[in-house]
Amino acid sequence: MRHIHQRLQLYTQGNDAYIFVPPDTVGAQSLTVHRSSGELVLNPPHSLPPSARRSGKIIFGILGIISLSLSEYVIVITGREFKGRLMGHDIYRASDFDLLPLSPNLNVFNPPHPVEAHLIGLVRSHLTGGFFLFSYTWDVTRRLQAQWETREQDTNKPFWETADDRFFWNKFLQTRLIELTLGNTSQDLSSYILPIMYGTFDIRNAVLHGRTLQICLISRRSRFRAGTRYFRRGIDHEGHVANFNETEQLLLVVDGVASGDAPPAGGEFGTQMSFVQIRGSVPVFWAEVNTLRYKPDLQVMDLQDTANMMQRHLQEQVTIYGEQALVNLVNQKGHELPVKAAYERYIKQLDLPSVRYQYFDFHNECKHMRWDRISVLIDELETDIRRHGYFHVASNQGEVVQLQRGTVRTNCMDNLDRTNVVQAALARWTLNQQLKALGILSSDDSIDAYEAISKDFREMWADHADAIANAYGGSGALKSDFTRTSKRTRKGAMEDGVKSLTRYLKNNFFDGARQDGFDLIAGNWVPRKTSASSMFLVTDPRPLITRSMPLVASFSLFMICAGLTLPRTSDYSLFYYFILWFTLLSISLTFIFLHGIDYVSWPRLVPSTDYIYYTGPGFRSAHHGKGFGGDNAPKTRSGTSISTKWLNGGKKRVAASVEDGEKRVD
Incomplete structure (x- = not known):
């Protein structure tokens, strides 16, 4: 180089x-x-x-x-x-x-x-x-x-x-x-020209049965279809999927008996091993539309080129990594079912060689905190991961012992929490196989029996999970207590509740600007050399009544609290006072939740109106947060609801959105 x-x-x-x-x-x-x-x-x-x-x-x-x-x-x-x-x-x-x-x-x-x-x-x-x-x-x-x-x-x-x-x-x-x-x-x-990577890196030294080794964990985040949890889902018209990450676990071993726990100064490891996994959003056109509700509206879009884009995405993975074992952890009932159904329908339709689909009902199999049940999935995948193998080179001899000829592609809805648990389990299984192949562990042994190396392994994967979850979802990973300790605890469940609340607040009220940052750095939106053409970025084009409702709600709540401190001549002296302010508070809050879409922090550089108001074939769970008219609200000639015309900056867009695979210029 x-x-x-x-x-x-x-x-x-x-x-x-x-x-x-x-x-x-x-x-x-x-x-x-x-x-x-x-x-x-x-x-x-x-x-x-x-x-x-x-x-x-x-x-x-x-x-x-x-x-x-x-x-x-x-x-x-x-x-x-x-x-x-x-x-x-x-x-x-x-x-x-x-x-x-x-x-x-x-x-x-x-x-x-x-x-x-x-x-x-x-x-x-x-x-x-x-x-x-x-x-x-x-x-x-x-x-x-x-x-x-x-x-x-x-x-x-x-x-x-x-x-x-x-x-x-x-x-x-x-x-x-x-x-x-x-x-x-x-x-x-x-x-x-210095290339940089958005991802994670962690490396730990260890000595096991007299052998000096290093375990390194690297994740690499794709710059294509990059963004935040609810503003980048599914696939685009280039075959790129949201939240695509390549995760590589390296095992480096020094030949001979260790004289201490320090690695060689020059990095001369006689044995180098690499095991790669990938994750990415379900490769169909789908989205979740924020409406201030905890569960967003689910939108699955059956577009003409869905099958072609899924095929393009999966064939790219086969070209790069070899065979693909697709592990789907999306729930088979409730809110997530339509995404699972669409994924399976197109996979069956394509019937691609070198691609095998494996469904695992994570929540049902692991209910009541039975996270050890991940072993059921590993048993189902064992034939695949043994055939895929891992990369093994004897660098001191300059020869390759083994190539990795395939990967496991894991996804859940967000490709965060459930995906992290499964990928960590697959990495642990593979690490044990590698150590056994080198003769460091016996055939019936495991790193779980050695607390020092086991602890380092758990911490690496937990930190890695938190970093990916923060980048995409806005908080640390859920279920990370299991990754760190191999146990699911009630304290961990409570911490997950706090993380879920943090995600809700960030995803609804802060991620719009964060998505704009992704689109600006990635070049998905290029500003014109006139600031006047981009004034929509710093103005609030929403109708006055929409902007005023949070102020009305805040002032009403203030007056109610103030009323509690006012002197009373009788128990009913402030009755009409409280009736007035409770009525105004109720009306304003009702309006806010009926028009929830108008209060979400949406990205402004590349607006999300294409999927918010999609009316083609597919599935839509509900139409919350669009006002009293919902889908029947009056629309512009382009099909955008007049009530949320502000999402386009109050004007016609100059170019198609990223959904059409093009850059937007304003």
């Missing part, structure tokens, strides 16, 4: 340019970003202009360039956190960022226009709220087997060229640098 600069010193040349100088690389070319034109130029070595002034900032990488309504910005990493050393390679988390405006008259902390301030806030919130990992010497976006299979042809290639496109999170931000590198051989910016 080609060299990537690990440290950059920032210089400024008045208001004309930013200059990034690699201080630790002898003879390296510095990079100038001209602020007036946005042009990027590589400079000859040791050619810093005399007028350049050194900034106090140390840059640990350039994330990319983003264009907002008033200016372009260079996003740089100004803080990094060491997460561990994997096979001799340092892995970091990007912990702090800075935005460098190209416009000379713009202050990022006090933008001159509210739209620009709002967009900068979305970028900052996304960056500080995510978990972004990178390495200067190891490709964090690709699993071990993929790197091993292409190691010879990748020798002289830059990281950005070999990175897995699905997990190259800042690919859109790096577009300018990549295009310049491809279009001009004299301007190769590869040393400045």
Whole structure:
């Protein structure tokens, strides 16, 4: 792999340019970003202009360039956190960022226009709220087997060229640098293009029966159809599914008897093993529509290309990973049944080779906290996972012992809690098989008998589950007490109640802006260079009566509380006073819940009206929260209900939504 600069010193040349100088690389070319034109130029070595002034900032990488309504910005990493050393390679988390405006008259902390301030806030919130990992010497976006299979042809290639496109999170931000590198051989910016990954990383050292080993857990989140729990569900018209994650568990073992519990300094592990699982939303067109109710309205859309998109998605997984064992944990009754039915209907219709469907009724099998019943699923999958195998390379001998020829794709409704429990159980089973194959464990032994390694394993998977759940659902994972302790407790059930309430509040009242952050960073929405065209981002176009109801409810509640402190001449002296304010409170709350959709924090960059008001074939559980008219409410010529026309920013959309596989430009 080609060299990537690990440290950059920032210089400024008045208001004309930013200059990034690699201080630790002898003879390296510095990079100038001209602020007036946005042009990027590589400079000859040791050619810093005399007028350049050194900034106090140390840059640990350039994330990319983003264009907002008033200016372009260079996003740089100004803080990094060491997460561990994997096979001799340092892995970091990007912990702090800075935005460098190209416009000379713009202050990022006090933008001159509210739209620009709002967009900068979305970028900052996304960056500080995510978990972004990178390495200067190891490709964090690709699993071990993929790197091993292409190691010879990748020798002289830059990281950005070999990175897995699905997990190259800042690919859109790096577009300018990549295009310049491809279009001009004299301007190769590869040393400045640092791919980052949104995911998790954890590594633990252990000694078992005299053998030094490391267990590492990595998850990689796809940048396609990325977003939050209720605003990104199902599949899109590119065959990408929501909340797709690849999870890789690595087992690294030093040959010979351990002299201590420290891993080798250079990362020389004679044995390297990798086991990969994937998760992703049910690959049909479906959504859950927030209405302020705890259970959103379920919408399953039977579109003409559902079967084609499901086939495209599954064939891509077969191409990448090999055989697919599809484990579906969605409930077979109640609210989730229509999603399960649609999934199974299309799977049966497609009848794809190398794809096997396995249903597991999680809640019924594991009811009364019988989480040990996961073993029933493992028994049903054992033939598949033994045939799929895992990747095993004897690196000191330079030969592959075994390839992983398939994966288990697990999903529940959110691909979070039930999925985490099942994936952890499959990972534990596989780890035991690997240790037995190496002769470290006997045929009837298990890591459960060794508290130190078992505890590390449980904590790794629980932390991993919490991180994925926070990124998608807004809270830590449910049922994590079982993952951490192998037991389901009443305390854990109570904690799950708190997490569920947290998810409800975030999903209804905060996730709209969070989804906008995803769409802005991923390039699903590109602002025009006029702030006036994006004023809908900072204004509230809802009708006055809609906006006033929360104020009426709050003031009524205040007056009721105040009335409790007022002096009384008799028990009935304040009777009509309370009747008035209780009536107003009841009317306002009734209105709010009847028009619940109008009070949800919806994404504004890529509105969700396409599935909210879908009227084609499929299934709809209810039409709550749409006012008194529901589906019969008057609609515009485009089919959008007049009562929620504000969801489109009060105007016709310029381009189709992401559901149509296109970027939106405003």
